[in-house]
Amino acid sequence: MIAKLKVFNSLTRQKEIFEPLSPPHVGMYVCGPTVYSDVHLGNVRTFLSFDTINRYLRFLGYKVRYVRNITDVGHLLDSGEDRISKKAKLDNLEPMEIVQKYANDFHEVMATFNALTPDIEPSATGHMLEQMEMIKAMLKNGLAYESNGSVYFDVNKYNESHPYGILSGRKVEDLLAQTRNLDGGDDKKSQLDFALWKKAAPEHIMRWDTEWSDGFPGWHLECSAMSTKYLGEDFDIHGGGMDLKFPHHECEIAQNMGTTGHGGAKYWLHTNMLTVNGQKMSKSVGNSFLPRELMSGEHELLDRGYSPMTIRFFMMQSHYASTLDFSNDALESARKGFVKLSNALRLITALDWPENVEANTDEKQVQQINTFCDNCHHAMNDDFNTALTIAHLFNIVKKINSIHTRQLNLEAIGQETFIRMKETFIGFTEEVLGLKYESEIDGESLIQIILNEYREAKEQRNFEKVDELRSRLKEQGVIVKDMKDRVDWAFDE
RNA sequence: GGCGCUAUGGCCGAGUGGCUAGGCAGAGGUCUGCAAAACCUUCUACAGCGGUUCGAAUCCGCUUAGCGCCUCCA
Known part of the structure; x- marks a missing residue:
């Protein structure tokens, strides 16, 4: 008798028996890359871990819908600049060219490592309407407020009815107590509040016109919007790297709860980091x-x-x-x-x-x-x-x-x-495990070894062997060519 | 400072309250024209100090060291 699948749920900090909400279907959402530069090996590790999880769920017979997004807007640098925009300016390219270039690269890399493709790979810019709807819902629910063209999530308000920090084990009071004095002149009511919508500075390239401002969505919003759209208000698994637990995943839960009253995923899985010299x-x-x-x-x-x-x-x-x-x-x-x-x-x-x-x-x-x-x-x-x-x-x-x-x-x-x-x-x-047999044998070197045999047989006038070798090579699509001074070969046409 | 994680043999890395993880490297053997592969056997462990227990490397506490998150990060 084979025991049931157990998974470590970050939300409960316990190993739990995996029971899908509506078997045999399993919905899994994994935070994908921000495509502003090459993915590195640490990124790859996370995606390969979830690839194996996806593979095993399928192996067990579950009908998996695996959603992994592409972040192509809204992911800001400390300077407040959008990562994609910055790279686009730097390389003198359209933001969408940057997105395409690095998304292509990402796909190539994942294919090289024999990862299965996700069933849906949605992008943030492709889901602006869904994100705006979500913001409206949160405003309506009194959990978000507009300030100077930007919209922020009201963490303190939310915390009155739902604990903010359940995933990462943080308390709002503790977070507030050690809040560092970041950039002044903020439009936020509290340092803990995070942006749902950001008014764009004049030089900002990526922008959408909305009732609040000409701007762009906050980073955390896309995952909430897209997971809800494709997997529903409640779904089975949400995954990502450990480093996304806070604030990204915490914010996602708050947004989902603030919009639908449901927290999204039942099981949260987090992969650990790849280290170099610790x-x-x-x-x-x-x-x-x-x-x-x-x-x-x-x-x-x-x-x-x-x-x-x-x-x-x-x-x-x-x-x-x-x-x-x-x-x-x-x-x-x-x-x-x-x-x-x-x-x-x-x-x-x-x-x-x-x-x-x-x-x-x-x-x-x-x-x-x-x-x-x-x-x-x-x-x-x-x-x-x-x-x-x-x-x-x-x-x-x-x-x-x-x-x-x-x-x-x-x-x-x-x-x-x-x-x-x-x-x-x-x-x-x-x-x-997604491992496959890899041959590192160089076929042309092998042909040379056989041609040496051929040459020797010919010198020894062992024509039986000569004919044998020639016909065996032909079977493999290789034609032997006897030149005046050497033996050459070509692919059979 | 707050929250959390980790410390395993020469190296990497699982795991468990009492029973061989595994890989790499090392030693011995079988096989073998030579060599290799393969197989068999085998040596190095559970950071330190206390506690719980019939019994702990595994549970608890303290100490030490390291790491992660708290700010963009898979």
Whole structure:
């Protein structure tokens, strides 16, 4: 009997049995990237964690609607400048060109890491009406106020009826007590209030004309608007990086509650940070890696490049809610480990139960293998413990290798167990963890090796072998060309 | 300052009140023309100090160290 899926809910700070609101459907919203520059590896980690969560939910048979947004407006810098606008000015491009460029890049990167695409990928600028409606509702509910063309959420007012800070464990009094004196001349009633709508300064490029002002929406609003639109007032899972918990997710809950009276997600999942030498990887600290730097090895902290699947495997070896430290040594051992897993994947994929084999089962072996298979399910059911899942997969790797070297006979396992082992191993490796076999073999180098054989055979006038090699290569779409002074080749047309 | 998290063997990293995580690296063995792979066995653990308990690395307290959020951040 396989236990039920349990997830750690940040909202309750407890591991809970996962019970979707309306099974078999599961709605999951994940905060996506702000597309003003290249995503770095820390960003990638979060999205790969949720990719695996998405994959496992599907593996369990849930009908998942996975929504991951693209933030293309409203995300401000300390200076009050919009990130996208700033980059657009800097590069002398249209803001939408910036958005398109980095959204494309993001999609490419995620595809490289074998991430499934979300079912809906809405953008903030595509949902201006929904955001405005939400602001109106909050104004009507007395939880927002207009001030000098901007609209703010009234945190103190909200806190009278709903606790503000339930997700991050903060109290309004504490927050107020240590409020720092930020930029003066604020239109806000309280430092805790956050913008729903911002009046645009004259030089601001991205702007929409509304009854309040010619301006743009606050950053937190888009996620509330889009999750409600596509998943409803109540939905199952909301995810994002740990660093979004406060204030972003806290504000989302307040906005949802302030609009619909519902808090949005039932389960909040937060992924932990990728660190470098124990410090959070972040653009501002300057310790971030771009995916392409990691793959090519062109980075001062790297000895060599690592393939996308090695990186994915490396990340899957830790739990999504733990910090993961990034280092050469860790990556190198992940690389070797992944090669081992990969070889086993190749062997088991190619191996089918042979005909005419009578089972003569060894109960101990059968039991061991079944336990390993069960354990893969248990591990993933325990809050998506990919690290433990991989440990169990490696136990299966030993069995696969033993079968391959004939140290373990197929007869001893029996067809039923063999099939279960094969399906479990491939299922968890490829479908759940999203790892796939990667060949780093250079086909053209292999052709050269074969052509050397061809040349030697020709010199020895071993025409039987010559013909054999030539026809085998032709089967692979390679034509051998005997030149006067050398042997050349071309692709068959 | 407030809130929270983490400290595991040479490295990375799971986990649990008593039963082998796993990977990488190390040692021994089997196999082998050589080499490799593979398989088997094996050595290094649970930050420190107290407490609870028949029993704690696992629970509680304190100490130390580090980190995150509180300001944009996945």
